[in-house]
Amino acid sequence: MSCVTSREGPGAAPVAVDVGGSQKHGRWQGSVRAGRKDESGGNNVFDLVDGPLSDLSLDCNCNVWKDDMEWGYAENNGPLTWHRKYPLALGPRQSPVDLRGSDARPDTTARPLHRRYNPQAGCSLSNTGYGWKVQISGPTAPRKDDLMFWFSELSGGPLSSRYRLEQFHMHWGGYDNEGSEHTVDGQPFAGELHLVHWNCDKYDSFGEAAAQPDGLAVLGVFLQVGQPLKELEKVTSLMGKITHKGAHVDIDGELDPTNLLPAKSSYWTYLGSLTTPPCNESVTWIVFKEPLTISQDQLETMRSLRCFSEGEECPCDNLNGVLVKNFRPPLPLGNRVLRECAE
Numbered sequence: 001m002s003c004v005t006s007r008e009g010p011g012a013a014p015v016a017v018d019v020g021g022s023q024k025h026g027r028w029q030g031s032v033r034a035g036r037k038d039e040s041g042g043n044n045v046f047d048l049v050d051g052p053l054s055d056l057s058l059d060c061n062c063n064v065w066k067d068d069m070e071w072g073y074a075e076n077n078g079p080l081t082w083h084r085k086y087p088l089a090l091g092p093r094q095s096p097v098d099l100r101g102s103d104a105r106p107d108t109t110a111r112p113l114h115r116r117y118n119p120q121a122g123c124s125l126s127n128t129g130y131g132w133k134v135q136i137s138g139p140t141a142p143r144k145d146d147l148m149f150w151f152s153e154l155s156g157g158p159l160s161s162r163y164r165l166e167q168f169h170m171h172w173g174g175y176d177n178e179g180s181e182h183t184v185d186g187q188p189f190a191g192e193l194h195l196v197h198w199n200c201d202k203y204d205s206f207g208e209a210a211a212q213p214d215g216l217a218v219l220g221v222f223l224q225v226g227q228p229l230k231e232l233e234k235v236t237s238l239m240g241k242i243t244h245k246g247a248h249v250d251i252d253g254e255l256d257p258t259n260l261l262p263a264k265s266s267y268w269t270y271l272g273s274l275t276t277p278p279c280n281e282s283v284t285w286i287v288f289k290e291p292l293t294i295s296q297d298q299l300e301t302m303r304s305l306r307c308f309s310e311g312e313e314c315p316c317d318n319l320n321g322v323l324v325k326n327f328r329p330p331l332p333l334g335n336r337v338l339r340e341c342a343e
């Protein structure tokens, strides 16, 4: 395994709001100055130069952030608005980022990534209102000696501790040419799977780890449209049972996380954040280079999920309460190190 490292130029990451994605709107012009290229020459970013967005005159009532409004992916509560309630969203270590091949330089210090995954029984699938999530159940009444063989864990590579699989979920778009959160040389994929792990050597729980700079490790897997992702059928076949926010269903049989990962283990890695509020800067990202495929039908089942609970009034937003897309656009890498490890 040979590894390469990249480092952006000196200087702190700018406090910036990316409007290069599909949520660009003229109403932001009151709080931002003209667009420019970021330090890496890629994303268009806009510096926040004046006061809070409440100072803005917004163009319709739907664009006013009410205190009790939940974050989401529609125009009125999408990624550009998250920092109002979640200030970390403007931090210097935010995710996702554009992964640029030209930024990568050799690094021979990384160890091989070690994945020790077990088929997991008793997992549950839920609609979080922001997408679907599979919660890993962990061992069911294991003998103490067997405990370590039941958990699915990740170590090696950029990680100096063991990280235990907690859940996995996915991001997608309204069209097949968008949907991933990370992009490669500016190009998005149709979707991105995230397998979320927490540092079980240093912390006692996922919740405790999620607030620590070395607390979480997330594997990212790009998805492009093609053949169905077979292991994901166990999830997508149940989408009709979790149509509304808060719905959940047990998954029969076993789920094998190994079947959700590409065969080749070449990857990018960098220090980043959760891509959803509260946007904690606690994630070591490991994004695989080799994409997997997902079928059109599998994607369509996800695009019909609702972001509101059954019986609740459909929210007044441009997506009519349907989760047609749930991705955050890339943010500047700034002065962070981007490493590229190849098999």
Ligand SMILES: [Zn+2]
Binding pocket: 169, 170, 171, 194, 275
């Ligand atoms: Zn995610």
